[in-house]
Amino acid sequence: MLSTKKKDSGSNLIEEENDESEKEVEKENESKEENETPTANGENQADVDNEGITIVVPTLGSINAGGDAKNKDTNGDIKATKESPKSAKPRKKREYKLKAFVGILFVFIVIAVILIYHFYHEQQYLIEIGRKIRFQEDTRVLHIDRINVNEDNVRDDILLGNLGLNIPYHSLPSKCSLEEDKTTELCLKWKYYARLEIKYEVLGGNKCYNISWEGLNPLHEPKDCFNLDSGHWYGMGELDPQMWPLEKKHIKLSPFLSGRNRLGDRFGQVLERYLLQSQGAVLVVDYDVPLHVSLNQNNDSKLCLHGRFQDSPFPEINRTRTDTNFLRYRICVGHNARKVQEFALQSLLPTPRSNNNYNILKPMIDNPVWTMTHRGELKQDKVLDFARKIKENDFHSSYLEISDHWQAVHGDLIFDTSKFPNISMLSGQLKTMGFKLALWIHPFVNVESKAFVEGVFKNYWVRGPNNQVSGLTLSHDDEVAAVLDPTNGDATAWFQQKLGDLAQTYGIDSFTFGGKGLLPASPTFENPLSDIDYYTKLYADMVAALNMPVQLEAASRSQHLPIVIKMFGRQTNWGYNFGLKSVIPTALALSVLGYSFVIPGIIGGNADLNTMDKELYIRWMEVAAFMPVMEFSVAPWELDPETVIIAKDMINKHKTVVVPRIQSYLFDLNCSQICPPIIQPLWWIAPDDDTAQTIDSEFLVGETLLVAPILEKSKKTRDIYFPKGIWRDEIQRNSITGPKWMKNYLVELNQIAYFTMVS
Known part of the structure; x- marks a missing residue:
């Protein structure tokens, strides 16, 4: 049975059933359906008769899209409904809103899936390896x-x-x-x-x-x-x-x-x-x-x-x-x-066997080293005169070092007879006076030397590009020179033999080796090096095998060797640029690397007597007295009597305060296999102390001696920081409990502030 909707004046749809005219209506509908076509958008196609009756017939598109059960009777037949044409626009608006909502919902779901995946994946990642x-x-x-x-x-x-x-x-x-x-x-x-x-x-x-x-x-x-x-x-x-x-x-x-x-x-x-x-x-x-x-x-x-x-x-x-x-x-x-x-x-670092090394280096640690560096023209009579004045002024006789210009030609390791006519006699005289003789050696071999010619034929030198000829460079004196190849076993044996013969013939007790020098451009070695600084390591290994005290200006992976590190090129100034203020930070940096025995440069820096600053010289000497090794070039008596008195006091403090502390630190702590370096930063005994972590003007000798020198020109006071513990003031003889700052602590020119931890 077909239902119809009649449109009244109030726009209400009235449903009518007309059993008598059913056939007539069906015929009329059939005739109209023949003239109808579906709309382009698949919506219901409607016809309006002369009486305002609207017959709504769903198209195939609307059935498939909507599938509304209300448009079907129980037998699945399509029902016709009466619909006002004015209701089409509101319906379209509702469809647009629905589509917009579905679109927004889709975007939200996509974002949610991405976020869930990300955080789930990150959590899984943290669980797996986090x-x-x-x-x-x-x-x-x-x-x-x-x-x-x-x-x-x-x-x-x-x-x-x-x-x-x-x-x-x-x-x-x-x-x-x-x-x-x-x-x-x-x-x-x-x-x-x-x-x-x-x-x-x-x-x-x-x-x-x-x-x-x-x-x-x-x-x-x-x-x-x-x-x-x-x-x-x-x-x-x-x-x-x-x-x-x-x-x-x-x-x-x-x-x-x-x-x-x-x-x-x-x-x-x-x-x-x-x-x-x-x-x-x-x-x-x-x-x-x-x-x-x-x-x-x-x-x-x-x-x-x-x-x-x-x-x-x-x-x-x-x-x-x-x-x-x-x-x-x-x-x-x-x-x-x-x-x-x-x-x-x-x-992680080469193991420093500090007390084993100490036994070899002890003669150099106990008393100052006296060097002829920066003392003008080097001659045999000047060396002997210097030694005599050391004794006459009642200073300790220890190592007396002759600087690098003792050779006739660099690299031959032969004394210049115009300067040293009888080196055997000089060596004997020095030993009679209680001195040990040391020689300064650089790694360069002058091209005019006999050693250079010998080394060329035997391939002893570092070679240049393409491994063809001996590589040439400039020495510290701007001489054209070659450099020994320490990767060549024959070359190292030859060099060690020449040093051994020199020591035995003339009674040489120690050698000081200058920096590694400027290698030739694109150097080639007998055995390839993994890195250029490995050259420095091999050179140190070679000279440490001489089994005598040696000083080195250059080192790499050499913490385990019986060597003293000589701070390079200290200059006569108060600042951080190789001056006095650089000494403590450098000593602390070397300590962190595992190097125990250091020389804080020549006391007063590299100036000669004519340009030496007395105050700087004294303050530098006070720092050096609490380092493992002291070294003089300009002599205290060459300044004035006051400097002599202060120098003797500082040398005595080194011998009676510092050296026993070094010995107890190395041996009482049983450092036969491993031992931390002697000079330490303040945080070594207070590793969680933020202030101690930044102090660069104080240091520890061992773990119980705190040193706070004056490092500023024309200053006699300074602030001193004490980490935790009870400290005995060795000048004023009172006690300080740390952690705390002491402001404006007075230190006269002839004094150095140092404190002993008592608990």
Whole structure:
């Protein structure tokens, strides 16, 4: 049965049933359907008869789209409804709103799915490796936290690293398998750029992270940076100017090589790839890495490590692949700076066997070294006269060192007879007076020497490019010279034999070796070196084998040797540029690297008598008295009687206060295998003391003697910081309980403030 809707004056639809006219209506509808076509948008097509009756017939499109059950009877037949044409527009508005709502809902669902996936994935990532390695793949931030996590499992970052800075941030990594425990190893690969491996391990109770980058194309240069403001930093070695802590210094990106490397000498002669952070972390870079370093470049508070062969002095023989750069280093975290430093001295740095070395160096430590450096023209009678005046002024006779101009030609190791007509007699006279004779030697061999000709035929010298001829360079005196190749076993045996013959023939008791010198351009060695500074290590190994006290101005990985490190090129000024203020920071930096025995330069710096500043000379002497070795060139009696009195007092303090403290520190602590260096920063006994971590004008001898010298011109007072403990004032004989500052402490010109810890 067909239903119809009639439109009244109130626009109400009236439903009528007309059984008698059913057939007539059906015929009329059939005739109209033949003339109807579906609308373009698939909506119902409607006809209006002459009486205002609207017949609504759903099209196939509307049936398929809507599927409204109300338009079907129980038999599935389509019902016709009466509908006003005015209701079409509101219906379309409702459809638009519905479509907009569905669109917004779709966008919301997509965003929700993405967020849920991201956080679920990140949580899974942290669960998988976050307990050991906390690395964010998207930002490439490495989090290094303390050795202990607190009870709430809240992590406290002590170091943040931004890794892979030369990889575009839009480049996403893929995981690479190491086939190991996924909680201790991470491997990621950025296609066309680099591969990163981070391995976690526990060593001696310390958390260690081994980080390795390998370039995947010849142009990619791995670069990682760490925040300096997370703590205070120490290490590296000799710098100019010398700053403590390191974050005070600015270094542009430079090859990390010791001085005299043709590249501006940003670094000194003693250099190690080792850094210590005050919160309890150490960073050690592998020595075969073509390392470039920047520190606070553009005031960015960053320490950056950069692995690059291109346009650098690093030899390319140590590439893991011949066409790529790489960067490898280790970070270890301990309970505090002292704990992790003790671990590093035992496991990460060459082991310093301090008391074994002390037995060899003791004669040089007990009494001052007297050197002829900066004393004008060097001649035999002047050496003898100097020795006599030392005795006449009632100073100790110990080592008397003849500077490097004793040779006729550099490299021959033969005395210049015009200066030393009878060196055997001079040696005998000096020994009768109680002196030991020392000679200064540089690593250069003049091209005019007989030794140079011999070495050319026997390939004893470092060769130049393409390994063809002996490489030439300039000596410290600007002479054209060659340099011994310590990778050549025959060359080292020849050199050691010549030194041994010299010592035996003339009674030489010690040698002082100048810096490594300026190597030839593009040097080639008998056996390839993994890094240029390995030359310095081999040279130190060679001369330390002489089994006598030796001084060295250059060192690398030489902490275990019986050597004294001589601070390079101290100058006559009060400042940090190789002047008096640089002495304590340099001694502390060398201590962090593991070097125990140091000479704080010639007392007063490199000036001769005519330009020497008396006040500076005395204050420098007071600092030197509390270092392991003292060294004079300008003699105290050459200034005035007051200086002589002060010098004798300082030498006596060195002998009666410092030397016994060194002995007790080395032997009472049973340091036969491992022992921390003698000179230490204040934080060594108070590793969590923020103030102690920044003091660069005080130092400790052992652990119980605090030294606070005057380092300012025309000053007789200074502020002194005391870490925890009870300290006995050795000038005023009272006690101070730390931690505390003492302001305006009076120190006369003939005094040095030092304090003994009593508890």
